[in-house]
Amino acid sequence: MASTAPMLTKFESKSSRAKGIAFHPKRPWILVSLHSSTIQLWDYRMGTLIDRFEEHDGPVRGIDFHKTQPLFVSGGDDYKIKVWSYQTRRCLFTLNGHLDYVRTVFFHHELPWILSASDDQTIRIWNWQNRSLICTMTGHNHYTMCAQFHPKEDLIVSASLDQSVRVWDISGLRKKHSAPTSMTFEDQMARASQNQADMFGNTDAVVKFVLEGHDRGVNWVAFHPTLPLIVSAGDDRLVKLWRMSETKAWEVDTCRGHFQNASACLFHPHQDLILSVGEDKTIRVWDLNKRTSVQSFKRENDRFWVIAAHPEINLFAAGHDNGVMVFKLERERPASAVHQNQLFFITKDKHVRSYDFTKNVESPSMLSLKRLGSAWTPPRTLSFNPAERSVLVTTPADSGSYELINLPRDASGAVEPSNTLRGSGTSAVFVARNRFAIFNQTNQQIDIKDLTNATTKTIKPPPGTTDMVFGGPGCLLLISPTTVYLYDIQQKKQLAELAVLGVKYVVWSGDGLHAALLSKHNVTIVNKSLEQVSTLHETIRIKSATWDDAGVLLYSTLNHIKYTLMNGDNGIVRTLEHTVYLVRVKGRSVYCLDRAAKPKVLTIDPTEYRFKLALVKRHYDEMLNIIKNSSLVGQSIIAYLQKKGYPEIALQFVQDPQTRFELAIECGNLDVAVDMAKQLDRPKLWQRLSTEALAHGNHQIVEMTYQKLRSFDKLSFLYLTTGDQEKLQRMAKIAEHRGDMTSRFQNALFLGDVDMRIEMLKEADQYPLAYLTAKAHGMEEQAREILEMSGLSEGDVRSPEMGKPVRPPRAIAPTYKANWPTKSAGTSSFEKALMAGGGEETAAAGQDTNGFVEEEDLLAEEEAPRNGHLAEEGEDDEAAAGWDMGDDAVPDAEDEDLVDVGAETTGAAGSSEADLWTRNSPLAADHAAAGNFESAMNLLNRQVGAVNFAPLEERFLEIYAASRTFLPANAGMPPLINFVRRTVGETDSRKILPLIPRDVESVLASEVAQGKNAMKANKLEDGLQSFQRALRLLMVNAAATQSQAQEAQHAIRQSSQYILAMSIELERRRLVGSTTTTADISSLPPATRKRALELSAYFTVVEGLEAQHTTLALFTAMQFAAKNRQMGSALGFANKLVEVGTNAKFKETARRTKAAAERSPTDALEIDFDSFTAFELCGGSYTPIYAGDVSAACAFDGVKYLPKYKGTVCKVCGVCEVGKVGSGLRLTV
Secondary structure, eight states, X not given: OOOBOOOEEEEEEEOSOEEEEEEOSSSSEEEEEETTSOEEEEETTTTEEEEEEOOOSSOEEEEEEOSSSSEEEEEETTSEEEEEETTTTEEEEEEEOOSSOEEEEEEOSSSSEEEEEETTSEEEEEETTTTEEEEEEEOOSSOEEEEEEOSSSSEEEEEETTSEEEEEEOHHHHHHHHOSSOOOHHHHHHHHHTTOOOTTOOOSSEEEEEEEOOSSOEEEEEEOSSSSEEEEEETTSEEEEEEEOSSOEEEEEEEEOOSSOEEEEEEOSSSSEEEEEETTSEXXXXXXXXXXXXXXXXXXXXXXXXXXXXXXXXXXXXXXXXXXXXXXXXXXXXXXXXXXXEEEEEOTTSEEEEEETTTTEEOOOOEEOTTSSOTTOOOOEEEEETTTTEEEEEEOGGGOEEEEEEOOSSOOSOBOOSSOEEEEOSEEEEEETTEEEEEEXXXXXXXXXXXXXXXXXXXXXXXXXXXXXXOSTTEEEEEOSSEEEEEETTTTEEEEEEEOSOXXXXXXXXXXXXXXXXOSSEEEEEETTOOEEEEEEOSSOEEEEEEOTTSOEEEEESSEEEEEOTTSOEEEEEEOSSOEXXXXXXXXXXXXXXXXXXXXXXEOOOHHHHHHHHHHHTOHHHHHHHHHHSOOOSHHHHHHHHHTTOHHHHTTTOOOHHHHHXXXXXXXXXXXXXHHHHHHOOHHHHHHHHHHXXXXXXXXXXXXXXXXXXXXXXXHHHHHHHTOHHHHHHHHHHHHHHTOHHHHHHHHHHHTOHHHHHHHHHHTTOHHHHHHHHHHTTOHHHHHHHHHHHTOOGGGOOOOOOOOOOOOOOOSSOOTTSOOOOOOOOOOHHHHHHIIXXXXXXXXXXXXXXXXXXXXXXXXXXXXXXXXXGTTOHHHHHHTTTSOOOOSSOOOTTTOSEEETTSGGGOSTTOOHHHHHHHHOOOHHHHHHTTOHHHHHHHHHHHHOBOOOGGGHHHHHHHHHHTEEEEOOSTTSOOEEEEEBSOTTOOOGGGOOBOOSSOHHHHIIIIIHHHHHHHHTTOHHHHHHHHHHHHHHHHSOOOSSHHHHHHHHHHHHHHHHHHHHHHHHHHHHHHHTOSSTTOOOTTSOHHHHHHHHHHHHHTTOOTTOOHHHHHHHHHXXXXXXXXXXXXXXXXXXXXXXXXXXXXXXXXXXXXXXXXHHTTSOOBSSOOSOOTTSOEEEOTTTOOEEETTSOXXXXXXXXXXXXXXXXXXXOTTTSSBBBTOOOOOOOOOO
C-alpha cells in the first residue's frame, strides 16, 4: 500500500458538492457542475471565478466542453440537456427526451453528437447542430450511470447499476448520419446476420460486449486513450481493468484498496497509470501494469464524486463534497544545473544529459538513473561538481534520498552507474570541491560529507527548517516557511536571517553577489549578505528565474517571461505558449527546459530592460544608441521615464501631440510646446503655455498665447511692462473698435493719455469726472469747455484740493525687442550626448530664439476693408488689421462659446438646441443639461441600475444651469437663452453637445484628492463625504476621450473601495466608542469585542487603497489587536506591515510588536478572519464573501453584497440597486 503523500494542489474552490468536471482543451478553464444547480466556470491559473450559469432546476451531474467550438453541454436532475455558449454566456437550446436524471453528457470528438446517460436506463445520442435525437440505446435494466465515446473508434462504453459494463458499436449510426449514400445491400445483410438489433429493431447502435464482473452497481467507466483497455469503478469498492479485441472482451485484473464505493476512474493520458476516487475520501493512483497502488491522497471530511484529466497537460481535477481541486501527480520541473557553458539535466526517462550553450547541441544520454527512487517520482534537484565531474541527485521518494554519481567523460549512451554512493536526505548540495551537505528534514540535521560519503561534520539547523540550498562559498541558505537563514559551515554559526514567506527556489547571479529568492507569487532580490535589495509580487505563479550578464533578473510565470531590475522596476519580455523553466540568458536568446525536459531556445527583445538599466546607471551613450536604433515606444516606457524624472528623454519617443505637449511643458522645452499647441489649438493648452512661458521669462511666446486667447487686458499689461508703447497704442485703438469702454480706459491709463480719458468720460456723459480730470492735469481750456457744455461757470463748482498729477511709470529698460534675460539651467548629460550625436543645429536654433518660434504677427500692419463709421479713420483700421473688432456681424459658432438660439446651426424650425442634445448623445449628463431629467434617470437606471435619484438632484440642477446663459430682453419679455457648448468648433448639428461642468480631471484633482488627504489626516467623516461627492459627479459626467473615461472608471472603483474602508473603520469606532487605536474594550460584551476586532482586521484587506493608506490600516489593526491581547492577529498584521509598509516609524513599531507577539502568538478571542484566504467584503454587513459564494454586486461601483441585500440601495454610492444588472456606465459619445 502506498503512503499518503501531500498533494501538488494547483487550485481549490469552495462550493457545494461538485458532481461534474470538464477541462477546456486550450484555455486554463474548468467547468464545475454543482449539486446546488449552479455551473461554475473557473480560471484555475488565476484562481478566479469567470462566470456562473444557473438555468437548471436541481443538481447538475454531467458537464463537458466541446473540443473546438465555444460550447459546453450540461445535464441534470431536471431531465434536461442544455447546450451553452460561453462567449454569449447564455443557454442556446435545451434537449428534452430523458425521463429521469441525466447522469453524464459528452461531446463526440469529431461529429456534431452529444452522448447522454440517464436513470431512465437509456443512453441517447443527439445531434446538436439540428437539435434532434438520433439514437436511443436500450439494454441496461437499472440506472445508466455513465456513457462515453471511444476517443478514436466508433464505440461507446456504458456503466450501470445493473452491475454490467456494455460496449456498443455505433459504426452503423456514423454511416447513416455521416455519408450521403445509404448502406449497401451487403452491409445491411451483414448487420442483419449479426442478429444484434435491440428490442426496437434498431441496428444503428448495437451491443458489442457485455462485461460482467462487478458484484454491485458500476458508477463509472472509461476507455484508454490509445490501448484496447477499459477501466470501471463500482459500489463493490473495486476498480476493474478490462481488455477487448475485435471479437471478445475479458477482465484483466482488479485494483483493490478503496474501503467505500468507488465513484469514478480514468486512465492517465500519458503514463501507465489509473486514477480513481471514492466515497472513502481518497484519490488513488494505480500502476496499470502491476495493478498495485502507487500513491493515495486523503481528505479529512470530503467524499470524492468525480475525476477528470486535462487532455493536453499533466493536470487532473477531482470533485468532492465541498468543491473541486485541480492537482498534479508529480513535479514537472526538470532537475538541472548550469556550469559555465554547459547545462546538465535529467530527462523524463531519468537519463542524465548535457547541453552546450555555445554550440546549441544536446549530448546523448550519459547515465541512466532508473533505479533512483520510485518509478513514478522524478528526481527533484541536481548539483554539479566540476572538479570531480560528479553529480548529486535527490529524489523525494522514500522520505527523501540522494545519490552521488561520477559522470563519464564521453556520452556513450544511457549506461547504469557503477560506483554510486547513496543515503537518505531531503536536500543535497555541493559546498566545496570535496564536500557536500545533506539535510534531513525528519531529524532536522545537516551532515557535511566527503566524497566517500563519510560524515565529517554535523550541524543543527534553526527549528522549522524545510530546505537547504547553496549560499555562496562555504555557506548554506537554510529555508523555513517564514524565514531564510545564511549559515557559515566552517564557523557553525548563523550569519544573517531575512523574513521571507514560502521561499521555494534560490537563483544566484553569475558573479555570486546577488540571489533571487522565489516564492509562489513573490521574487525577493538579496545580496550575498542576505540583505534585501528589492521585492515584487505577481498574481500568477512564478516558475523559474535566471540572471542576465548585466545584472537583470529574468523570471518566468505560467504564461510570461518577465524582468526585474535591482530597484524593483519590472516588465514583460514575451508571452509563453507553454510553461518553461529558464536556465540561461545570453543576448537575445533565453535557454530553458520545457516540462518534457527538452532544451529550448527562445528569442527575446532585451531593448526595454537594457534601456531602463542604462537609465538607472546613467549610461547616456547607450540610451541614445537604443533610441536611435530600436523601436522602443509605448505608453509604458513614456510613463516610466516621466515617473523617474526624465521627461526630456521621454520626449524622444513620443509622436502623440498631446503627450509631447505635456512632456515639453514638464521639461521646459518651449520650442516643442509651441509646435504641439499650434497643432492642437485648444484654449486650455494656450493657457498652460502662457503660464509656463511667463515663468521662463519668454514674453514673446506669452504675447503670442495671449493673442490666441484674445486676452486683451493681459496683452495691454504685458506691453506696459515690456515698454512697447507702439503696440500699447494699437491696443487702445482695438479697444475703441471693439466698443469696450473698460479696456479703452485701462489702455488710456497705461499710456498716460489724458485727452483720451477726457473724451471717454464725455462720451459716457460723465461731465463732472471729465471736468475734474482736466482740472487736475492743468488743462484749463478743456475744463472751461466742459463747463460751457454743462451750462455752468467756475463759481458754480466747488472743486476739492488737488495734488500734482501722476504719470504712469515707464519701463526703464524696454525689453520688448528681446526676451527677458534668464539664467541657463545647464545641459543634462543626456542632452549633451544627444548634441554629440548630431543635434547641435537644433540646440543652437533653440538658444537663438529662446524657445520662440516665428510666425505671423497678429498685430502686423496690413490693408483692411473700410466700412461704416470707421471709414474716416484709415490708420486705425490698419493698426487693428487681423483682429475681431466686435462689429455688428453675427459671430461664428467656431469663435464663441455662446451660441445664439436663433442661428441656423441650432437645428430645425420648432426645436431648440437642447432637443438636439438629447438626440445626439446617450449620456445622462447631456440629457440633464437639456432639462430632460426623466430620460437622464432612465439612462442611469439601464446603465448602472440607479433607483434613488435624490442624491443626484443637486448635480442635475448644476449641469442644467451651467449649460445656458440668460440675457435680459425688453421689459415684459422673457430673457434670451444662449446655450453653452463643449463642441465649440462643431458645425454639424448632429454633433452639437452641451458644456458639462466639473469634468473628470477636476473631480480627480479636487474631491478624490481631498478624500485621500482626509484619510491621511484621520478625518474619515470628511473623506467619506468627499468620495461620495466624487462618485456622484463621475456618475453624471462626460469624458472627452476613451482614456479619460477609463480614468473615471478607475476613480469610481478606487473611491468606492475608500468609502468601504472608511465605513468599516467608522463602524468599529462607533462600537468601541473611541477613535484611538489603543482603546481598551475588555469591559464590552464578548460579541461586541469580537465584532470590533473583526472590523479592525477587515479594514486591512480592502483592495485599491494606496500603499500609504494600507500602511495606516495595518498599523491601526496591529495596535488595536496588540492592546486587546490578540497576539496572533497582531503578528500577522506586523508581518504584513514590515513587508509592504511605507512609513519607517510604523515599520519599526511593527518589528517590536512582532518580537513580542512571536513569544505567544495566540488570540484571546477567536474571530472570523483568515489572512490566508482571499475574500471580498460585503458593503452592507461588512462581513467576508469568499470565492465561490453567491453574491450580488452594485453595477456602478462594483462593491459586492450578500444575497439578502439584493434589491436594496447600495450603501456605497447611495444611488444604485444591489444586484440589478446594467449595461455599464457610459461616459463617451
